[in-house]
Amino acid sequence: MYVAVKGGEAAIANAHRLLADRRRGDRAVPALRLDQIVEQLALGVDRVMSEGSLYDRELAALAVVQARGDMIEAIFLVRAYRTTLPRFGYTNPVDTGAMQVERRISATYKDLPGGQVLGPTFDYTHRLLDPELAAGADVETPAQRPVEAEAMPRVSTILAHEGLIEADGEMPLDHVPGDITREPLQFPMARDIRLQALSRGDEGFLLALGYSTQRGYARNHPFVGEIRIGEVELELDVPELPFAVPLGSIRITECQMVNQFKGSAKVPPQFTRGYGLVFGQSERKAMAMALCDRALRAGELGEDVVAAAQDEEFVISHSDNVQATGFVEHLKLPHYVDFQAELDLVRRMRAEYEARENEDRPEEKREAAE
Amino acid sequence: MRGEQAREQAGRKALMATLAHAEADEIARLWNALGLPSEAELLRGPETGLVTVRGRIGGGGAPFNVGEATVTRATVRLPSGQVGHSYALGRDKNKARLAAIADALWQDPAHREAVETKLAAPLRAALDAARETKRVETAATKVDFFTMVRGED
Numbered sequence: 070m071y072v073a074v075k076g077g078e079a080a081i082a083n084a085h086r087l088l089a090d091r092r093r094g095d096r097a098v099p100a101l102r103l104d105q106i107v108e109q110l111a112l113g114v115d116r117v118m119s120e121g122s123l124y125d126r127e128l129a130a131l132a133v134v135q136a137r138g139d140m141i142e143a144i145f146l147v148r149a150y151r152t153t154l155p156r157f158g159y160t161n162p163v164d165t166g167a168m169q170v171e172r173r174i175s176a177t178y179k180d181l182p183g184g185q186v187l188g189p190t191f192d193y194t195h196r197l198l199d200p201e202l203a204a205g206a207d208v209e210t211p212a213q214r215p216v217e218a219e220a221m222p223r224v225s226t227i228l229a230h231e232g233l234i235e236a237d238g239e240m241p242l243d244h245v246p247g248d249i250t251r252e253p254l255q256f257p258m259a260r261d262i263r264l265q266a267l268s269r270g271d272e273g274f275l276l277a278l279g280y281s282t283q284r285g286y287a288r289n290h291p292f293v294g295e296i297r298i299g300e301v302e303l304e305l306d307v308p309e310l311p312f313a314v315p316l317g318s319i320r321i322t323e324c325q326m327v328n329q330f331k332g333s334a335k336v337p338p339q340f341t342r343g344y345g346l347v348f349g350q351s352e353r354k355a356m357a358m359a360l361c362d363r364a365l366r367a368g369e370l371g372e373d374v375v376a377a378a379q380d381e382e383f384v385i386s387h388s389d390n391v392q393a394t395g396f397v398e399h400l401k402l403p404h405y406v407d408f409q410a411e412l413d414l415v416r417r418m419r420a421e422y423e424a425r426e427n428e429d430r431p432e433e434k435r436e437a438a439e
Numbered sequence: 440m441r442g443e444q445a446r447e448q449a450g451r452k453a454l455m456a457t458l459a460h461a462e463a464d465e466i467a468r469l470w471n472a473l474g475l476p477s478e479a480e481l482l483r484g485p486e487t488g489l490v491t492v493r494g495r496i497g498g499g500g501a502p503f504n505v506g507e508a509t510v511t512r513a514t515v516r517l518p519s520g521q522v523g524h525s526y527a528l529g530r531d532k533n534k535a536r537l538a539a540i541a542d543a544l545w546q547d548p549a550h551r552e553a554v555e556t557k558l559a560a561p562l563r564a565a566l567d568a569a570r571e572t573k574r575v576e577t578a579a580t581k582v583d584f585f586t587m588v589r590g591e592d
Contacts, residue, residue, distance in 0.1 A: 118506075119506070122506035122507055123489075123506065123507050123508065123509065124492065124506065124507065124508035124509070124528070125508065125509040125529065125530070127529075127530075128509070128530075151489060151507055154487060154488050154489045154509070155486070155488040155489070156488060156489050156490070156491070157488045157489065157490050157510055157512065157526075158490055158491070159490065159491045159493055159504070160490050160491065160492050160493050160508075161493065162493040162494055162495045162502040163492065163493065163494055163495075163505075165494070165495075165498050166498065166499070169570065169573070169574070170577065171573070171577050172577075172580075179584060180584070184581045184582065185581065185582040186577055186578070186580055186581045186582075187580040187581075187582065188577055188580055189580075211576040211579065212576070212579040213572075213575040213576055213578075213579055214575055214578040214579035214581070215575050215578075216575070216578050216581075218574065223498045223499070225497060225498055225499070226498075226499065236497070236500070237495065237496055237497030237498055237499040237500030238496030238497045238500040238501060239496075239500050239501050240496075240500075240501035244501060246493065246501070246502045246503050246504055247503075247504075248491065248504050249504075250491075250504075250507075260496060260503075261496065261501060261502070261503035261504075262503070264494075264496065264503045264505075265503055265504045265505065265506075268505050268506060269506060302456075303490070303492060303508070303528065305490055305510075305526060307524075307526070309514070309524055310524060311448060312448050312451075312452050314452075314455060314524070314526045315452065315455055315456035315459050315460075315526075316459055316490065316508075316510055316526055316527060316528050317459040317460050317527055317528040317529070318460065318528075319492065319508060319528065321494075321505075323498065325497070325498065342497055344496055344497050344498070346494045346505055347505075348492075348505070348506055
């Protein structure tokens with residue numbers, strides 16, 4: 070017999086009404102506008118775009134405010150929204166070498182074409198809270214340095230000439246890039262699919278795994294070959310036009326991790342590489358992604374798979390925070406019937422256990438007497 | 440002849456790029472002062488959808504899918520027959536409609552000059568200025584290394 074239980078409609082409606090009120094907070098405080106979030110909480114917006122896997126600042130800002138600042142909830146909202154839209158196609162691959170660079174650093178080469186450009190970074194700040202900001206102090210305009218425009222080739226293309234570093238990752242010519250939004254995950258997976266999963270993966274999860282590789286779990290001696298942040302142009306091939314149509318530009322962060330590699334049966338000693346590419350300004354995420362990408366290439370490079378960060382199925386299956394939060398949070402939904410069944414079972418097991426105990430006890434007394 | 444066609448396409452693409460980058464408000468503001476027809480038959484859209492952004496492994500290797508972006512597009516036909524298209528990141532439907540009309544007008548020899556000088560040129564100037572400001576602000580954060588000389592010799 071199956072007995073359906075209904076109820077809670079009024080409670081749920083009132084809970085959502087209460088949520089809307091608490092989200093808005095004190096009405097004496099002005100409501101946030103989306104442009105304020107886009108402008109002043111820009112890196113939070115970037116994280117929602119990156120892990121929501123949808124580049125649209127205003128939508129991400131709406132998600133942040135609707136979710137009361139809960140990032141994973143905001144990411145969930147964005148993911149749900151994108152399923153409602155039709156697809157126009159795949160853009161031509163972005164050219165990060167032609168990026169309008171806002172930040173570009175290399176930890177491997179001091180003097181490289183284009184130089185070390187710090188951009189708007191938290192690095193070298195003292196991490197002291199700023200009471201003037203709390204008081205709403207005016208902010209200086211940025212310094213300017215009118216210099217000739219200079220090309221900034223990717224460090225990897227500069228290094229490639231010596232032959233001591235592996236080339237950019239190639240796939241067989243007939244390989245069509247996989248798309249995890251179209252096909253279910255299958256293991257083992259090609260590197261292109263892994264990178265798509267990592268690019269939308271949870272920053273905290275990837276950061277922890279990347280950190281674990283540095284601490285000795287799948288140690289791979291990384292250097293930051295280059296990090297660059299800036300805007301790249303998007304173009305789309307469409308049937309109605311004889312040229313790729315320009316769509317505008319998006320801001321992305323790219324990380325080239327360079328790793329010492331002593332060589333294996335398959336590959337001579339050289340530097341190998343891990344790659345990170347994420348929406349928005351997020352170098353922590355791009356670095357973590359690059360560390361994980363490199364660790365996950367263990368099989369390809371003939372390394373022993375000994376640590377969590379090298380285990381493709383473990384990493385990719387658990388990197389998506391929308392899936393993770395869905396499965397963890399479903400535990401709070403009513404499980405009354407499941408629990409009743411388990412309660413019955415535990416009661417029965419307990420009764421059997423106690424019955425056995427009672428049978429055993431006379432023997433124990435006898436042993437103690439001997 | 441082929442060269443002329445290539446130049447024509449490059450000019451049209453450059454206009455589309457400018458319109459895609461420009462702010463919707465700026466396009467609308469200039470349009471009002473333009474004195475060009477803003478009526479056209481909508482053949483498609485304006486409609487919002489997604490494109491999947493692709494990158495390359497290692498920056499220059501095999502393509503892979505990074506994530507999606509919102510794009511709005513429109514197709515219009517002028518009373519004179521020209522068909523114009525627009526595509527741009529974001530969800531602004533009025534921008535998509537105006538950009539498609541601009542593309543159609545550009546293809547009409549009677550209107551190309553006006554579209555170039557009264558719409559594209561000021562938009563391009565504003566975009567270039569913003570890009571240049573960003574560039575020199577970024578350049579101010581470039582590190583100048585110098586070597587410390589230590590010891591006597």
